Amino acid sequence: MNRLLSVGNKIVAYVDSKKYIGDVIVAVMLAFVPIFQHYMGIVDCGSTTILVLLLPYLGIRLLSTLSSFRFSNLNFVLVLIVFFIYKMIDHGTYFTEVAQVVLMTFFMVCACQSCIDTDALKRAAICIAVMASACLIIQYFCYYILGFHLQLVPTSALLPESSSWIPGAQTGTIDVTGKVSRIYRPSAFFLEPSHFFLYACPSLFITLFSPEGGKYNRIFAILISIGLILSTSGMGIAVAVGAWGLYFALRDDEEGAFHLRNIFRRRNLIFIGCFLVVVVLTFAFVPFVRESIVRIFNNPEGSTALSGRTKLALSALKKMSFGQWIVGIADTTTHLSFNMPGFMATVYKYGIIGVLLSYEIYVKGLFKLNMPYFWLTVILLIVSFFSAHTHGTFFMLFYVLLLKEGHNVSKVPWIRGAK
Numbered sequence: 566m567n568r569l570l571s572v573g574n575k576i577v578a579y580v581d582s583k584k585y586i587g588d589v590i591v592a593v594m595l596a597f598v599p600i601f602q603h604y605m606g607i608v609d610c611g612s613t614t615i616l617v618l619l620l621p622y623l624g625i626r627l628l629s630t631l632s633s634f635r636f637s638n639l640n641f642v643l644v645l646i647v648f649f650i651y652k653m654i655d656h657g658t659y660f661t662e663v664a665q666v667v668l669m670t671f672f673m674v675c676a677c678q679s680c681i682d683t684d685a686l687k688r689a690a691i692c693i694a695v696m697a698s699a700c701l702i703i704q705y706f707c708y709y710i711l712g713f714h715l716q717l718v719p720t721s722a723l724l725p726e727s728s729s730w731i732p733g734a735q736t737g738t739i740d741v742t743g744k745v746s747r748i749y750r751p752s753a754f755f756l757e758p759s760h761f762f763l764y765a766c767p768s769l770f771i772t773l774f775s776p777e778g779g780k781y782n783r784i785f786a787i788l789i790s791i792g793l794i795l796s797t798s799g800m801g802i803a804v805a806v807g808a809w810g811l812y813f814a815l816r817d818d819e820e821g822a823f824h825l826r827n828i829f830r831r832r833n834l835i836f837i838g839c840f841l842v843v844v845v846l847t848f849a850f851v852p853f854v855r856e857s858i859v860r861i862f863n864n865p866e867g868s869t870a871l872s873g874r875t876k877l878a879l880s881a882l883k884k885m886s887f888g889q890w891i892v893g894i895a896d897t898t899t900h901l902s903f904n905m906p907g908f909m910a911t912v913y914k915y916g917i918i919g920v921l922l923s924y925e926i927y928v929k930g931l932f933k934l935n936m937p938y939f940w941l942t943v944i945l946l947i948v949s950f951f952s953a954h955t956h957g958t959f960f961m962l963f964y965v966l967l968l969k970e971g972h973n974v975s976k977v978p979w980i981r982g983a984k
Contacts, residue, residue, distance in 0.1 A: 599612070633678075769786060893912070
């Protein structure tokens with residue numbers, strides 16, 4: 566027994582001595598988790614496989630930090646952990662649900678114990694978003710100049726339930742419903758434009774409003790913005806335009822800081838005016854931008870991008886009883902013939918209790934985070950009313966780890982000094 570303990574201690578000490586390299590590798594692998602959820606894997610899917618493969622290393626890393634463990638270390642994710650425990654026992658419990666809760670709780674505890682390098686995760690996510698944007702530029706060049714669609718998604722590796730995205734990945738002109746789009750809609754190595762938007766939008770705000778500034782952050786922000794626009798995602802275009810509008814409206818070039826009072830500076834008002842003119846001209850003379858924005862609010866052929874995501878979901882919520890509004894109806898929405906955005910899905914499955922518990926981590930970010938992560942939190946809250954992925958396991962883990970990095974670097978909440 567003593568020999569086993571001695572060997573165990575040596576393994577823990579060895580892993581701890583290599584943590585600076587190991588933690589970075591783990592962070593890079595975690596940055597790919599939202600992307601691989603639609604691919605085949607050894608365990609369930611590609612994303613679950615990554616998480617399972619990381620368990621041994623992170624388990625050993627966690628053991629090396631037990632001496633410094635305090636329950637106060639979990640303050641950042643404590644309510645979210647309670648949410649996962651609540652969803653496990655609400656409407657009954659089954660094995661896959663228990664496994665999901667254990668995995669999510671484990672990775673959150675690891676993040677709070679600094680076993681996951683969230684700074685490296687952030688940098689990896691930025692690099693992936695920039696590479697995807699570069700790929701979109703190349704796809705446009707191939708399609709409009711060379712006359713062919715450059716396929717970057719390995720469709721043969723997709724899960725059977727992801728087959729509806731294959732025509733779009735292979736052509737760039739067929740949407741998930743099977744209809745041929747009037748505009749070219751590539752999405753690099755993501756399955757569809759909205760997936761790229763959900764992944765890249767945090768990197769846009771982190772690079773654009775970085776307190777350190779720097780030309781590389783600005784270059785990355787420009788490339789990601791170009792990618793969001795070229796993806797033709799209506800939400801992506803709106804967020805990219807909104808982010809740069811905030812940048813020009815709030816920035817103080819002399820201090821390099823962002824304050825609400827800067828909106829009324831003459832120089833900034835001129836910048837805003839010029840920016841709006843450019844936006845209007847782009848809307849008027851660039852067809853794919855115009856059609857991408859218009860389809861958010863108007864679609865003569867059917868539902869708009871907004872109503873298509875919310876109309877049926879709201880209709881389902883209206884049928885819920887008072888008790889169901891409190892605790893929800895079921896653990897899943899797979900029996901429904903339509904997708905439900907994150908907020909509506911949480912109400913449907915876990916009721917108001919689930920909403921309060923799951924949104925706490927986002928809402929408190931509004932009062933604790935610096936500017937890049939403050940606006941990221943605002944966008945996540947808004948997008949949760951239109952996209953299911955904000956409350957999906959893998960994207961939620963990705964967002965929570967990024968917000969943990971925001972808590973690590975936020976010395977003073979932006980909203981406190983925004984005036």
